[in-house]
Amino acid sequence: MPEDKKKFRSASWFGRTDKDGFLHRSWMRNQGFPDDVFDGRPVIGICNTWSELTPCNAHLRALAERVKRGVWEAGGLPLEFPVMSTGETNMRPTAMLFRNLVSMDVEESIRANPIDGVVLMCGCDKTTPSLIMGAASCDVPAIVVSGGPMLNGKFRGRDIGSGTDVWRFSEDLKTGKMTQLEFTEAESCMHRSAGHCMTMGTASTMGSMAESLGLALPFNSTIPAVDSRRSVLAHLAGRRIVEMVKEDLRISKILKKEAFENAIRVNGVIGGSTNAVIHLLAFAGRVGIPLTLDDWDRLGRDVPTLIDLMPSGRFLMEDFYYAGGLPAAIRALGEHDLLHKDALTVNGKTIWENCKEAPNWNREVIRDFENPLVAHGGVAVLRGSLAPDGAVLKPSAASPHLMRHRGPAVVFETIEHYHERILDPDLVVDENSILVLKNCGPKGYPGMAEVGNMGLPPKLLERGITDIVRISDARMSGTAYGTVVLHVCPEAAVGGPLALVEEGDMIELDVEARRLHLDVPAEELERRRASWKPSLPTMKGGYQQLYVEHVMQASEGADLDFLVGCRGATVTRESH
Template sequence: MTAPESGRRSAAWFAAEGRNGFIHRSWMRNQGFGPEVFDGRPVVGIASSWSELTPCNAHLRDVAEAVKRGVWEAGGLPLEFPVMSLGETLMRPTTMLFRNLMAMEAEETIRANPLDAVVLLSGCDKTTPALLMAAASVDLPALMVTGGPMLNGKFQGRDIGSGTDVWRLSEEVRAGRMSPADLSEAEGCMSRSRGHCMTMGTASTMACLAEALGMQLPGSAAIPAVDARRYALAHAAGRRAVALAEEGLRPSHILTREAFENAIRANAALGGSTNAVVHLLALAGRVGVPLDLDDFDRLTTEVPVLVDLMPSGRFLMEDFYYAGGLPTVLRELDEAGLLHGGARTVEGTTMREATADAPCWNREVIRTTAEPFRPAGEGTVVLRGSLCPDGAVLKISAASPHLLKHRGRALVYDRVEDYIAAADDPDLPVDENTVLVVRNAGPRGYPGFPEVGNVPVPKVLLAAGVEDILRISDARMSGTGYGTCVLHVAPEAAVGGPLALVRTGDWIELDAAARRLDLDVPAEELATRAAPPAPEAPERGWAKLYTEHVMQADRGADLDFLVGRSGDAVPRHSH
């Protein structure tokens, strides 16, 4: 289906003559629309991942209303529609199992309907990359509005952060230094407003990277969810969406190689989530931009960590916004020659124009490149070696310095559940030098690639005052997590990667500075070893399709048949 000579895509539905036009207009009018809304004005879809099962996105109905006001004001017709919602806090086995399903569902919904532009409403971790992937595949004019972070948590007179303090406080209880009653009190003090995690976890990271990519209006990523400026921003996004439909500015015009390099460097400066690696690789695959795992290391060797935020630092997203937010960080990078200032933004400006006058109101929270929070090279690094020939990642800023060059004996678990069951065993054979290996938690092995890479430190070590040990897995880690955790080991154990051959007692050596992770076992001995049986593959439904087609972590864990743009053309006439 193609649009008439007017060029408006929606006109193929609403300006059609005869039976087809009658059907499309008549059924829409049961919602109270008059004939004047079908006068050729741009139709702007509002893709909402609202759900009460996704607490981070549960306020997006209100955000959608603000977007609608902007669309109406600019002379467009706003039409809100639901897309699959992924809530990290409730969904099992992991929302990552469903990121590609959400992207596919949203892509098909956008393409199949009479839309000239789309506003993407997201919040929780996977909803942001999934909607960006969908929009990139359809390549209709699009922009994103994320729901914003919660207000700072407040507990016993101090700030606490979502995720980061969950791990910390629960470990305090396991170690006997905090009472269960205090933990219960903290539970009601942490998530005290609408919004997503207020640490620099995956939700905050991906919101910032949507802005760094140019797909979100400049200055919008960090506004707290309950701040009136969040709704003013959504109103402005509705107005801008109408202009995008008129201008024809598409994601493929914005999501260039330069935009991805900006996002990678921004993530390093933010001390952002390791999950950004997987999501950016998948998104780049959708638009055909060459991007590989080593780019995440090569492009950040000169980028210092500028932001003092949990889990790498002290502050939270509310503080970050008040200090200036992402535009301040991008301006710092641009002035240091670490940003492609000419990259386009969805606002129609260049990145340099959008951030040139960005102020900083708190240098404790956002530092300069001359006096950074952490030196260059302490973001996420990429490891290679005999244990991870296709790569692995390690977040240096969240790790313990004394473990960044380490050699120890492996303690191996085939399933994360087996380790969790043993973690509190007082006779567990571990010491501070043990290398804990948990496998079969990659894209195919679990299936779904869960956030279990930062498994808890054994209780016997916590009781002895040891708060961190080297942990290695083919899993991911929550962006709010911390610890010396090597993640995304590729190939994963379930497809026959070297991780499948590790045995308890083997020597493993990490040298983060040299970007090496090696299994110190002779090749001839490994050749005699049989890998443990791979987990049984799902037999039906989405999990079966996912397992058969998901690519490895170093390819973004997208489905192999979804790589590349499909465009906005409907395959065939509906009538």
């Protein structure tokens, strides 16, 4: 074996001349590999979240073949392996419960096998963060290849967006503005091609975060799933990962503090999902970068939202790609000194080299700084007596008239309690009320489900009221909208102030002042605390018990405490 190829990690499996080398190579030969694939070429793992139970990722098997072409062309050996696939649409109680489990699957699959570099095949919401977290804990060369957004939905002459419009349709159905027949007809019109949500939901946001962090090739986040250019990008990523291995371009060389700061600002400019907050905090924890909620507020507060996409705006991801894609949005940040231009990316160039000449073909979709969709986008981090460790709100999805509000609480102890009460015509609620949902945080649900954007009572919808303030320790789908305060920390299940809120308590929200205040005297809260009892999930044993015992709060990324940090790719022994 040539000396320059012995540096590859896989050489300790396939480069040996003893019994163990014989066994490793011999077993692999039953797949029909010729002799020379074991001559010291880099082994590229293709980590695939393909699954027919994850509709967003159901096309990744074919896309992985394109990656393999590129790997072979560049002189690598591509070996595909599966990991658990977390699909938002089918998994219960919530896909977020399993994000950390998948990251463990990815990390240990990489560490245990002869893998020199890895291509992360992802798409649906939690598949992107779980794969990045797992690979980051091994610190191997890695590149993200997303499945891409599906084509625009089309219903009765207009574009409709996955998730976003179903919330609207559901409310219209309650009030009789839409018939059951029309509601059913829209099903096949909304999701009409392979790919993930074509709104700026969590899937599109996390694809954009991967690209803005430097972990994916330019346009990875926006090329539609069924566009032939998606296959070209996968092919090129296969070539590039081989070069990255030879250059030893590991994740830790890309995920610097500057990369995270770029991503936070990109999230603001695209009107990205609040879920990105939790995921980037978890990424930072895996690579040892200090990142806090305050960084999100500091860096995103003055960033305007320029991308006019649902749920904040009008257009969809297909339109975003044709308008110039994420590089055009990043260029706008760079031209206004809101970008660390020297941040390194997986193609070996800086982020500015990739984006400085990116054209903007449609200034309705990608607006100018002088004509933003929302002047102050980003994610607002709120603190106060109700959220001493922070809570978040997405200004671009909220109603301006509710950004400063005081009102009485309508309290739901659990999501089941919410469903029991919300349709009651005798529920005491009006446009000034604040819906408060408890016990839906990381430990409380468990898994922190996307139930924070509680639907409004029919009695308000019938009056034409489409938004009121809602507060919870839950998350919200990236496709949803409204004046919704999320990720309240500490959560109710661990005795945070949210647990002590009672019906009728006055709550004050002031987004400009970043304040969330429960207007109840301290002595009254202490009286309530004395009688409060936790109501954690009752499942004993298995992963869910492990999760509840070790999950951290949303303000820390909701990772498991023992997974924080990089453990590297070293195996404890080379033979068996």
